[in-house]
Amino acid sequence: MDKTKIHGVMMDNVTMDEALEYVAGRLDGTGTAKIYTPNSEIMMQAQRDPELKRILNQADLLIADGAGVVLASRILGRPLKEKVSGIDLVKRILENTEKRPISFFILGARPGVAEMAAQNIISRYPGAEVKGTHHGYFNAEEEDLIIERINKSGADILLVGLGAPKQEKWIHSNASRLNCKVAMGVGGSIDVLAGTAELAPEWMRRAGLEWLFRLIKEPRRFRRMLDLPRFVLLSIKRRLRPEAAHRKTSAK
Numbered sequence: 001m002d003k004t005k006i007h008g009v010m011m012d013n014v015t016m017d018e019a020l021e022y023v024a025g026r027l028d029g030t031g032t033a034k035i036y037t038p039n040s041e042i043m044m045q046a047q048r049d050p051e052l053k054r055i056l057n058q059a060d061l062l063i064a065d066g067a068g069v070v071l072a073s074r075i076l077g078r079p080l081k082e083k084v085s086g087i088d089l090v091k092r093i094l095e096n097t098e099k100r101p102i103s104f105f106i107l108g109a110r111p112g113v114a115e116m117a118a119q120n121i122i123s124r125y126p127g128a129e130v131k132g133t134h135h136g137y138f139n140a141e142e143e144d145l146i147i148e149r150i151n152k153s154g155a156d157i158l159l160v161g162l163g164a165p166k167q168e169k170w171i172h173s174n175a176s177r178l179n180c181k182v183a184m185g186v187g188g189s190i191d192v193l194a195g196t197a198e199l200a201p202e203w204m205r206r207a208g209l210e211w212l213f214r215l216i217k218e219p220r221r222f223r224r225m226l227d228l229p230r231f232v233l234l235s236i237k238r239r240l241r242p243e244a245a246h247r248k249t250s251a252k
Helices: 016-026 040-048 050-057 067-075 086-098 113-124 140-153 166-177 189-194 202-206 210-217 219-225 227-240 242-251
Strands: 003-006 009-012 033-036 102-108 128-134 157-161 182-185
Touching: 003 067, 009 050, 016 033, 016 086, 033 166, 040 050, 040 067, 040 227, 050 166, 067 227, 086 102, 086 182, 086 189, 102 113, 102 140, 113 128, 113 189, 128 140, 140 166, 157 166, 157 189, 166 182, 202 210, 210 219, 219 227
Parallel strands: 033 182, 102 128, 102 157, 157 182
Antiparallel strands: 003 009
């Protein structure tokens, strides 16, 4: 797959169909594929956290979750084909179970939410099987038992919604211990699947205004969301003065 470098992070330049095809192919492969879906906030976190940047660059599939990442790629003159959001890819995988049964394990969200997501998945997608769930509020001492449950379930795909960067670091640290074919960081997608959170209206998603919808719904996110304009400004600076932007980022 083609790669597009955005501030030191090597994004896979794929369409939604190509990402779906990759996932389908890994279901017949060996090992556990690590899939991450960074948005602008996560990409800025990676500028401040060398470990996170290294983890993102070791993904088997790294796709642009937000319009801001696609915009940055265009500013830098290395345009990504399209936005491939995590929730949309998960839904496409679930829809694909009409052609091929796929089993899932859901890890993350508040107690009870993963179970609600499982019920909705089973009712909407008859070809999908949820073989287990566990909430995201666990400590290090419980980790071995959770991994044992995941492996014993025989699930094909593990959906991990622990929030960034915790979910990416958890998948990276434990991928070699997992038997599933795919481990995917899905952030708040579990809440969306459970019906405890809602996506922005389609017109806002098409216009790249998901950030505004989230801000209206969760004003407390304001400080975190300042990373969106920072990310765009960093992209503009790097396009205009690539050496100066690199020195400033490295100094942090």
